[in-house]
Amino acid sequence: MKIDLTDKVALVTGGTGGIGDAICKQLADAGCRVATNYRNEEKARKWKEQCKKDGYDIRGYQSDVSDFAACETLVKTVEKDIGPIDILVNNAGITKDATLRKMTPDQWSMVININLNSVFNLTRHVIEGMTQRGFGRVINISSINGQKGQIGQSNYAASKAGMHGFTMAVAQEVARKGVTVNTISPGYIATDMVMAVPEEIRNKIIATIPAGRLGEPEEVAYMVTFLASEQASFINGADISINGGQHMC
Ligand code: CAA
Numbered sequence: 001m002k003i004d005l006t007d008k009v010a011l012v013t014g015g016t017g018g019i020g021d022a023i024c025k026q027l028a029d030a031g032c033r034v035a036t037n038y039r040n041e042e043k044a045r046k047w048k049e050q051c052k053k054d055g056y057d058i059r060g061y062q063s064d065v066s067d068f069a070a071c072e073t074l075v076k077t078v079e080k081d082i083g084p085i086d087i088l089v090n091n092a093g094i095t096k097d098a099t100l101r102k103m104t105p106d107q108w109s110m111v112i113n114i115n116l117n118s119v120f121n122l123t124r125h126v127i128e129g130m131t132q133r134g135f136g137r138v139i140n141i142s143s144i145n146g147q148k149g150q151i152g153q154s155n156y157a158a159s160k161a162g163m164h165g166f167t168m169a170v171a172q173e174v175a176r177k178g179v180t181v182n183t184i185s186p187g188y189i190a191t192d193m194v195m196a197v198p199e200e201i202r203n204k205i206i207a208t209i210p211a212g213r214l215g216e217p218e219e220v221a222y223m224v225t226f227l228a229s230e231q232a233s234f235i236n237g238a239d240i241s242i243n244g245g246q247h248m249c
Pocket of ligand 1: 095097098099101102142143144145150151152153156186187188189193194197198201205
């Protein structure tokens with residue numbers, strides 16, 4: 001079975017990061033016109049150069065996903081440039097790990113704003129168009145740690161668990177209009193975010209993964225591409241784990 005997303009338009013947040021980059025490229029491989037946002041101009045410049053070398057034409061826009069008005073502008077600009085958004089992948093996310101006794105209000109609110117409020121900020125601006133056109137896919141990239149919690153991640157786990165609550169509610173609101181809303185919960189994937197965990201702690205975590213290794217960004221992107229397809233139209237409100245068997249629910 002070949003997934004064909006020819007002429008679909010996808011907005012993937014956080015496309016310059018490890019998982020986001022793989023998602024952008026696989027959606028483009030399947031035929032989508034793809035856009036992403038970024039915050040860091042210098043990182044984005046290098047990423048764009050690499051994309052060009054690899055033969056990808058992915059539009060990048062500087063935008064802050066934690067800002068509701070900025071998200072409205074981003075959506076309008078993408079739609080003007082490459083067409084109405086059919087597929088929204090809420091992938092942008094950060095960590096600010098600290099045990100609760102040490103966590104500052106800033107560490108709490110930055111993570112909630114960027115990981116969770118962004119999902120509202122963007123989905124709110126695309127959902128009407130999707131339901132009116134009778135097709136849409138919203139795919140929220142959550143985390144194993146939203147399902148099971150993790151020492152030092154009360155902010156991150158709350159944001160990621162919140163994403164799936166949002167998924168389940170909105171999935172019911174739009175199910176009759178050809179729009180699906182799903183969550184993917186990756187486990188520990190070989191990205192800069194995971195590599196930033198101190199090595200000793202990271203090795204202890206890897207030892208708890210039955211597959212015995214970290215996941216690859218492409219292994220998450222395959223699922224995104226499938227969920228974006230017509231073939232996945234009966235999958236709605238699901239939370240799909242991709243974690244090498246580390247957590248089963
Ligand atoms: N396991 C067991 N106990 C732990 C622990 C751990 N991982 N981390 C801390 N503790 C214990 C300490 O031993 C200490 O116990 P005592 O007071 O009895 O000695 C207690 O908790 C308090 O520790 P601190 O507040 O001093 O914690 P810290 O400042 O040393 O560091 C931490 C805590 C920053 C959270 C560190 O443990 C850490 O980086 N953990 C990794 C968190 C993690 O997995 N992040 C994932 C990032 S990747 C990602 O999020 C992607 C994804 O979606 C999967």
